Amino acid sequence: MSKKKPRPIPVPAQFIPGLIDAHTHLTSCRDDIATLVARAGEAGVDKLCTVGDGLKEAGLALDAARQFDNVWAACAIHPTKAGQLDEVARQKLTEMVADPACVAVGETGLDTYWITHDPENTADLETQEEALRWHIDLSVSAGKTLMLHNREADADLMRVLADAPAAPNTILHCFSSPLEMAREALDRGYVLSFAGNVTFKRNEELREAARLAPLEQILIETDAPYMTPEPFRGSRNEPSLIGHTALCLAEVRGMAVEELAEVLGANFDRVYGLTTQP
Numbered sequence: 001m002s003k004k005k006p007r008p009i010p011v012p013a014q015f016i017p018g019l020i021d022a023h024t025h026l027t028s029c030r031d032d033i034a035t036l037v038a039r040a041g042e043a044g045v046d047k048l049c050t051v052g053d054g055l056k057e058a059g060l061a062l063d064a065a066r067q068f069d070n071v072w073a074a075c076a077i078h079p080t081k082a083g084q085l086d087e088v089a090r091q092k093l094t095e096m097v098a099d100p101a102c103v104a105v106g107e108t109g110l111d112t113y114w115i116t117h118d119p120e121n122t123a124d125l126e127t128q129e130e131a132l133r134w135h136i137d138l139s140v141s142a143g144k145t146l147m148l149h150n151r152e153a154d155a156d157l158m159r160v161l162a163d164a165p166a167a168p169n170t171i172l173h174c175f176s177s178p179l180e181m182a183r184e185a186l187d188r189g190y191v192l193s194f195a196g197n198v199t200f201k202r203n204e205e206l207r208e209a210a211r212l213a214p215l216e217q218i219l220i221e222t223d224a225p226y227m228t229p230e231p232f233r234g235s236r237n238e239p240s241l242i243g244h245t246a247l248c249l250a251e252v253r254g255m256a257v258e259e260l261a262e263v264l265g266a267n268f269d270r271v272y273g274l275t276t277q278p
């Protein structure tokens with residue numbers, strides 16, 4: 001019988017007031033949403049943006065956002081599922097994005113990783129690009145933030161963004177690209193959202209990106225249930241664990257974590273348009 005070393009049970013970092021989670025999937029965390037939101041609150045998380053990356057998931061994200069005062073939604077069809085973006089889906093997404101509880105069009109973008117690894121179940125690049133362009137147009141017409149997923153598609157993503165109309169705000173969620181891409185994205189005014197992988201030992205280049213970014217162009221996220229930060233890498237993630245990522249970024253920036261949380265909270269409000277809402 002083989003014995004697997006048990007993984008440590010993830011626990012939140014110290015209580016950090018005013019934390020945010022700019023990109024999470026509450027409906028994929030295999031726990032009820034009220035429990036997840038309450039546990040996050042106990043760790044200091046004030047505000048969350050939950051992402052629905054398919055038609056059904058987007059509806060659930062919107063339901064959660066309507067139910068909880070401190071939860072907002074992002075709605076789109078994920079690039080790997082871009083083939084599902086038919087007329088009915090476009091109509092429904094347009095309605096969902098118009099809802100005040102929906103603060104972003106996302107996650108849309110490009111993903112060539114799954115085209116390489118599971119082409120049978122992944123939309124091809126042409127279909128993904130067409131869907132991305134449709135989502136960008138929606139973000140512009142609805143006046144909502146564009147939230148982008150990018151996996152091994154840096155050049156294509158930057159090309160499309162350069163010749164498409166500019167969204168009110170553009171977030172590169174789970175930013176994981178080289179420094180050169182970080183510089184270009186920051187020059188264009190995009191916001192880099194750092195996930196748990198910024199804490200991984202080998203990702204010094206990501207921490208360098210987090211170091212050089214202007215403070216107002218940074219967000220943090222769990223992307224739960226994936227991307228669990230150290231020291232719990234590999235376990236199931238949830239919003240209550242965001243403090244570990246915040247502590248890493250505070251160290252990188254040479255700031256007190258409470259001070260960083262305040263900046264991130266202001267960025268969350270600005271980028272998701274909460275400060276201008278009645």
Ligand SMILES: [Zn+2]
Pocket residue numbers: 107148149150173174
């Ligand atoms: Zn993503």
Ligand SMILES: [Zn+2]
Pocket residue numbers: 023024025051107223
């Ligand atoms: Zn995601």
